[in-house]
Amino acid sequence: MTLQDTGLAAYNFAYLDEQTKRMIRRAILKAIAIPGYQVPFASREMPMPYGWGTGGVQVTASIIGPEDVLKVIDQGSDDTTNAVSIRKFFEKTAGVETTTRTGEATVIQTRHRIPEAPLKEGQVLVYQVPIPEPLRFLEPRETETRKMHALEEYGLMHVKLYEDIARNGHIATTYAYPVKVEGRYVMDPSPTPKFDNPKMDNCAALQLFGAGREKRIYAIPPYTSVVSLDFEDHPFEVNRFEQPCALCGAEGVYLDEMILDDKGGRMFCCSDTDFCEERRGEAESVSASNGEIV
Amino acid sequence: MLATGTAVDGGFSNQVLDAQIGFAALMNALSRPGTLQSPGIHVVPPSPLSAMTAIVALTLCDADTVVWLDETVNTSAVRDWLAFHTGTAITAEKELAQFAILDAVRSVADLQGFAAGSQEYPDRSTSIILQVAGFSSAQKFQLSGPGIKEVVSFAPEGLPEGFPDFWAANRALFPRGVDLIFTSKDQLAALPRTTRIDEKLGGHDVRSR
Amino acid sequence: MYVAVKGGEKAIDNAHRLLADRRRGDPEISELSLDQISGQLSLAVDRVMSEGSLYDRELAALAIKQARGDLIEAIFLVRAYRTTLPRFGYSEPIDTGDMKLERRISATYKDLPGGQMLGPTFDYTHRLLDPALAGETVPDAPERRFEEAPEKPMRVSDILAGEGLIEPDGDPSGRDPADITRTPLEFPLERETRLQALSRGDEGFLLALGYSTQRGYARNHPFVGEIRIGEVEVEFEAPELGGASVLGRVQITECQMVNQFKGSAKAPPQFTRSYGLVFGQSERKAMSMALCDRALRAGELGEDRVAAAQDEEFVISHSDNVQATGFVEHLKLPHYVDFQAELELVRKMRAEHAHRAENMQEAAE
Known part of the structure; x- marks a missing residue:
């Protein structure tokens, strides 16, 4: 072996070798057939660290083709450093077209958010997942949690949520809020805020979840029932923001809190930067056609 | 019938891109049950393996997989071709197969006996690739379940008597069960274990859950 | 703006x-x-x-x-x-009995066939900083023994096995080896799978766990039966070449520990084995690995699992430093979306708390 072999030229389309892709593809098909079940797969070391999206990157690399248009977001934004890094990785290794527009993308890789604009048929949303096991913080052992899923024994999860209610008056889980998929598997939606949970239900797009370090892939096919766990007397509810986005005026969207100065000045604006920019673009063109100056 | 020459001919012309197209068709087929997919790839496998079956095998099989072949498909030409192009192992045990390729299904018994996975590992099940003449049967199924917005009509040809009951029994095993991939000459479709089938009777939908 | x-x-x-x-x-x-x-x-x-x-x-x-x-x-x-390299197959098991030794010591026998061979060790050096090394140095030529003494001393474990005092060794023959780089781990693990994970595990983590067993968290009375450092041949069976061919030589460190064992319902009193094997020269790692191997055999030997080092899921799931560093360091990535959700919740709960306190105050007045 010579060191020259280590150059990028020696790597395959979308980085992964074909055997690895086949292994991941087989896992993805099983995941689609068993919605919410975590399929073990022989995750590879990727050229970015574990915990930084290696699961999502492996899934994306296995599904993407030259015709695809890729969008990568982190915390809702296309411009955060890790989103930039992953987008560049695919530009370099797969030569695919990339976009920031949700509507134009065929594959969207995300960390911690679901876009505000409704997803369409034919799109695939790929989630980066740190801890795929929703029961992990209640039971650290894989041997035990596997049994619990097998027996559909989810009492522990309900007990935990109910303890929250007893102590705080409401469920204190605000992100990675557990869901039940198609009435069978309890699933971790990845650390998206629970605000995004309702978007997963009956979604037109295919949702794939990749956990690289934990070596699991799972999926929600399009038009599949995804229900956030709750209780009759304490129904699931999403957080509401009191004010609209300070930039585009959108309501009913997830907002980031920006600290403006050291005197307590702050503003709230869209976490989904593309959604916000498109709305502002529309507003500008409307005002422009009205001959107004913005 | 196409002359196929030797075992080394007729595979993917572009290993990487053809496999991606083949996979995209399979992913769409399983996430949208009953919809017909037409991956436009040219492969020439030995008869009686259909081109579409060959695309599925080339896309998914390699030295890490175990494939079962039914009597019709289990010819030395097919075995050699699969061995050369995929490196897959062939088994005579239905239970051990990750993939099964079936051509002529006379009765539902032919579809039985494959691995359904375990309650702990329901993914350790057989994916059955079933060659059919086409998707224009007079007997139409109404499909519902994950991946289907309302209902989808699905009409694979030449299914054995009692197929809906076989499928209902398979579905009752959930999360265990087999998944079915149907291949015609130039199209493929799939039924994941989650899909419900209702037979369309006299223009009325009979749906049962 | x-x-x-x-x-x-x-x-x-x-x-x-x-x-x-x-x-x-x-x-x-x-x-x-x-x-x-x-x-x-x-x-x-x-x-x-x-x-x-x-x-x-x-x-x-x-x-x-x-x-x-x-x-x-x-x-x-x-x-x-x-991970991007193609896999052509698996080599034949290396034979450490056939090692070209550079170091070989045993703590269980004063003298033994083949003798003790110290080799290039830090042991017995006085840890005094050497100012001479700050400049360029020309060390005295070492005396080399293995060049002219290529005999193959017998393994200490074989001496014990000859007397039937130690449990039999595992059987390597037959099936393909497990491969943790190609198959996701499935707990509980086979010992060979566990050993693979330990061999690539973090030296510091295994050192700390091994140390914990010595301090009473799953004490297993270890003795260093033998440590060997040296080169072994790696052979690859290629049928088309008509048998095994030598691919090359690798330097390895092997540690075989011998542990006292009182016996259990499952096994008679005898010495048990534990094993460490790493590339290159690293006694610390090989010994730590052996201590962990023994602790992790608790279930197999019918011992109570009472300490962290005996907990297979705990040890193996956290021994890989590439996984560990990635996940720990990923906390540097932005988390403001999740944090925002927590902020809202804490504000809401504080408001409720203040409201309750107010009500109580009013009720008291």
């Missing part, structure tokens, strides 16, 4: 340029060569090969240079390269 932060791409490029600059250090000082790293920081190279699971001194030296001497980063670089 606030504009969402842009320019991440430019910032990343600049950061990487700065990294390259800092890596190089003062350009007035000559640059490290890979030969220098491989030859003079050879134990660092050994560790990177071992935990990187790739025996290639040149690549390991490159990784160390590229990582500015951060060995976990270097291990990561090697792993990320290794």
Whole structure:
């Protein structure tokens, strides 16, 4: 072996070798057939660290083709450093077209958010997942949690949520809020805020979840029932923001809190930067056609 | 019938891109049950393996997989071709197969006996690739379940008597069960274990859950 | 007006340029060569090969240079390269009984066939900083024994086995070996799978766990039966070449520990084995691995599991430093979306708390 072999030229389309892709593809098909079940797969070391999206990157690399248009977001934004890094990785290794527009993308890789604009048929949303096991913080052992899923024994999860209610008056889980998929598997939606949970239900797009370090892939096919766990007397509810986005005026969207100065000045604006920019673009063109100056 | 020459001919012309197209068709087929997919790839496998079956095998099989072949498909030409192009192992045990390729299904018994996975590992099940003449049967199924917005009509040809009951029994095993991939000459479709089938009777939908 | 932060791409490029600059250090000082790293920081190279699971001194030296001497980063670089290599098959099991020894010691016998051979060890050096090493040095030529003494001393474990005092060794024949790089772990693990994971596990983590067993958290009364360091041949069976052919030689460290065992319902009183094997020269790692191996055999030997070192899921799930460092360091990534959700909740709960306190105050008045 010579060191020259280590150059990028020696790597395959979308980085992964074909055997690895086949292994991941087989896992993805099983995941689609068993919605919410975590399929073990022989995750590879990727050229970015574990915990930084290696699961999502492996899934994306296995599904993407030259015709695809890729969008990568982190915390809702296309411009955060890790989103930039992953987008560049695919530009370099797969030569695919990339976009920031949700509507134009065929594959969207995300960390911690679901876009505000409704997803369409034919799109695939790929989630980066740190801890795929929703029961992990209640039971650290894989041997035990596997049994619990097998027996559909989810009492522990309900007990935990109910303890929250007893102590705080409401469920204190605000992100990675557990869901039940198609009435069978309890699933971790990845650390998206629970605000995004309702978007997963009956979604037109295919949702794939990749956990690289934990070596699991799972999926929600399009038009599949995804229900956030709750209780009759304490129904699931999403957080509401009191004010609209300070930039585009959108309501009913997830907002980031920006600290403006050291005197307590702050503003709230869209976490989904593309959604916000498109709305502002529309507003500008409307005002422009009205001959107004913005 | 196409002359196929030797075992080394007729595979993917572009290993990487053809496999991606083949996979995209399979992913769409399983996430949208009953919809017909037409991956436009040219492969020439030995008869009686259909081109579409060959695309599925080339896309998914390699030295890490175990494939079962039914009597019709289990010819030395097919075995050699699969061995050369995929490196897959062939088994005579239905239970051990990750993939099964079936051509002529006379009765539902032919579809039985494959691995359904375990309650702990329901993914350790057989994916059955079933060659059919086409998707224009007079007997139409109404499909519902994950991946289907309302209902989808699905009409694979030449299914054995009692197929809906076989499928209902398979579905009752959930999360265990087999998944079915149907291949015609130039199209493929799939039924994941989650899909419900209702037979369309006299223009009325009979749906049962 | 606030504009969402842009320019991440430019910032990343600049950061990487700065990294390259800092890596190089003062350009007035000559640059490290890979030969220098491989030859003079050879134990660092050994560790990177071992935990990187790739025996290639040149690549390991490159990784160390590229990582500015951060060995976990270097291990990561090697792993990320290794995973892209095609797998042609599995070598034949190496025969450590046939090792070309450079060091071989036993703590269980004063003298034994083949004798004790100290080799290049830090043991018995006085840890006094040596100012002479700050300059260039020409060490005295060492006396080499293995050149003229190529005999193959018998293993200590074989001496015990001859008397039937130690449990039989595992049987390596038959099936293909497990491969943790190709198959996701499924707990509980076979011992061979566990040993693979331990061999690429983090030296510091295994050291601490091994140490914990000595301090009473799953004490297992270990004796160093034998430690061997030296080179072994790696053979590959290629039917088309008409049998096994030698691919080359690798340096390894093997540690066989012998543990007192009172016996249990499952096994008679006898000595039990525990095992450590790593690339290159690293006794610390091989010994720590053996201590952990023994602790993890608790279930198999019918012992109570009472301590962390005996807990297979705990030990193996957390022994990989590439996984561990990635996940710990990912906390640096932005988490403001999740944090926002928590902020809202804490504000709401504080408001409720204040409201309750007010009500109580009113009720009291």
